[in-house]
Amino acid sequence: MFFDDERSHRLRPQILTELVSQYMNDAERAQFYGLPSTCRVRERVKIISPENLKMGDHCWVGEGAALDASGGLEIGEHTSIGLNTLIFTHSSWLANMTLQNHSGSDLIERKPVKIGKGCFIGGLVVIMAGVTIGDFATVQPNSVVAKDVPPRTLVAGNPARVFQRYDEEYIQSEVDRVRAENARRRALAEERGADASGWGAPSGDFSE
Incomplete structure (x- = not known):
C-alpha cells in the first residue's frame, strides 16, 4: 500500500505532521510548527x-x-x-x-x-x-x-x-472611532443586562 522509496520517506513526516495538527487548538498548532507562542494557526492550514x-x-x-x-x-x-x-x-x-x-x-x-x-x-x-x-x-x-x-x-x-x-493619523482616527463605538455598545449591553465582558464589541443590534 505504501511506497518504499526516497520521495515517500521524505514526504511521510510532513503528511503525519499535518494529520496530528488537526487534533490541536490554534495555539498548540502554532507551537507544533515551531512558531512563536503568541501566534495562532487555525484548522486545515498547510505549511x-x-x-x-x-x-x-x-x-x-x-x-x-x-x-x-x-x-x-x-x-x-x-x-x-x-x-x-x-x-x-x-x-x-x-x-x-x-x-x-x-x-x-x-x-x-x-x-x-x-x-x-x-x-x-x-x-x-x-x-x-x-x-x-x-x-x-x-x-x-x-x-x-x-x-x-x-x-x-x-x-x-x-x-x-x-x-x-x-498614514498614522488616519489609523489613529480609526482607532478612536472604533474604541468609542465599542464603549457605547458595552454600556448599552450592560444597561440591558447582557454580558459585555468579552473582547471587542458585544454582538447584537445597538442602533438607536
Whole structure:
C-alpha cells in the first residue's frame, strides 16, 4: 500500500505532521510548527517546508490557508493571513511548458515572499512568488498579488492595485472611532443586562 522509496520517506513526516495538527487548538498548532507562542494557526492550514518559514509574534493564520515556504517565506509581527489564502514561493510553469514536470525537475523556480509587520491579508487571496508586501498593508479578499505592495496601502483586485494610502493619523482616527463605538455598545449591553465582558464589541443590534 505504501511506497518504499526516497520521495515517500521524505514526504511521510510532513503528511503525519499535518494529520496530528488537526487534533490541536490554534495555539498548540502554532507551537507544533515551531512558531512563536503568541501566534495562532487555525484548522486545515498547510505549511510546505515549515523550516523555511519565519513568523513574528502575534500572527494569525486562517482556516484552510496554504503557506508555501519552500522558496523562503517571512511574515512580520501582528500580521493576519485570511482563510483559504494561498502564498506561493515556487513555480512549475516552465516545467509544464517544456513537458518536464516530473519529480525532481530542474526547472522549478523558487523566489521568496516577504510580508511586513501589521499587515491584514484578507481571505481567498493569492500571493505569487517573489512578492514583497510592505508594513501595515491591507490586501482585500479575493485579490491576486503579483507585484510588490507599498507600505501603508490598501490593494484589491486581479491583479491587485493600490486603491488607498493611509498614514498614522488616519489609523489613529480609526482607532478612536472604533474604541468609542465599542464603549457605547458595552454600556448599552450592560444597561440591558447582557454580558459585555468579552473582547471587542458585544454582538447584537445597538442602533438607536
